[in-house]
Amino acid sequence: MDSTLSRTSHPPVFLPDVPHERKKILVAGPLGIGKTTAIRAVSEIPTLHTDETMTTAAAGTDDVSGHGPRDKSTTTVAMDFGRLTLAQAGVILYLFGTPGQERFRPVWNGIAEGALGAVVLIDTERLDASFEVMDRIEERRLSYVAAVNTFPNSRVVDPGTLRSKLALAETTPLVFFDARDKNSVLDVLITLAVHLIEFPGDVR
Ligand SMILES: Nc1nc2c(ncn2[C@@H]2O[C@H](COP(=O)(O)OP(=O)(O)OP(=O)(O)O)[C@@H](O)[C@H]2O)c(=O)[nH]1
Ligand SMILES: [Mg+2]
Structure with a gap:
């Protein structure tokens, strides 16, 4: 596998001069x-x-068929x-994306170290795939x-049903978005x- 540490090319924005809190945030979820x-x-x-190119060698393991778009050709192997x-809140978020595959779990643990909170991504077509990720986040008391x-082929599930299927705590926010x-x-x-401001250091 060729190593591809890639960067996007838009111009950098420098850190603000005024004091800000810095928070490490995980962006986690299945493949x-x-x-x-x-x-x-x-x-x-x-x-x-x-990200690395997904090859036929991983076909049995990295299966995204039936989930999300069919044009997915790469996968994150480290982070x-x-x-x-967030200037008005006086906060700088450092966003760490975790790898989706189980076999990169040791890397996942390293990335999660020191994180303050997380966004757990959910697809209504495969809720169970996010359970395991939510468990890991909760184990870390994040x-x-x-x-x-929301993918085009995702079924629409109302928030109440979704909350109960995901067994979310009452205070855990549930939002719908487009990545x-x-x-x-x-x-x-x-x-x-x-x-995080309302529930600092709590598992919710
Ligand atoms: N239609 C649609 N496509 C999306 C959306 N979000 C992501 N995609 C596409 O879905 C594919 C997979 O997205 P990635 O961002 O690579 O997913 P990932 O979670 O980082 O995947 P891994 O690193 O392999 O775990 C890409 O082709 C995206 O362009 C969405 O909201 N709607
Ligand atoms: Mg990725």
């Missing part, structure tokens, strides 16, 4: 659910990615990284937002920031 896409969409700096300043990435849309991802992160 091909839009983690890399979301970080790329919202980051104010050129993002760092470690994604981006940054976002507050999180459950964020449903390709900057403002949509921004809304998710603002929801998380507000949640």
Whole structure:
């Protein structure tokens, strides 16, 4: 496998001069659910990615058939990284995207170290795939937002039903978004920031 540490090319934005809190945030979820896409969409700096081409050798393991778009050709093997300043809240979010595959679990643990909160991506067509990720986040006692990435083939499930199927705590925010849309991802992160302020250091 060739190593591809890639960066996106838009111009960098420098850190603000005024003091800000810095928070490490995980963007987690199962394979091909839009983690890399979301970080790329919202980051104010050129993002760092470690995506590799998916080959037929992984066909039995990295199965995205029937889930999400069929044009997915790469997968994250280590992490994604981006940054976002929420100036009004006085917070800088450092966004770490986790790899989706189980076999990269040791890398996942390293990336999660020191994180304050998480966005867990959900696809209504494969809720169970996100359970395991939510468990891992909860084991780490991280507050999180459950964020449903709406794919064209995803069935529409009302929030109440979804909350109960996902067994979300009453206070855990559940939001619907589009990982390709900057403002949509921004809304998710603002929801998380507000949640972290309301429930600091709590598993919700
Ligand atoms: N239609 C649609 N396509 C999306 C959306 N989000 C992501 N995609 C596409 O879905 C594919 C997979 O997205 P990625 O961002 O690579 O997913 P990932 O979670 O990083 O995947 P892994 O790193 O392999 O776990 C890409 O082709 C994206 O363009 C969405 O909201 N709608
Ligand atoms: Mg990825």
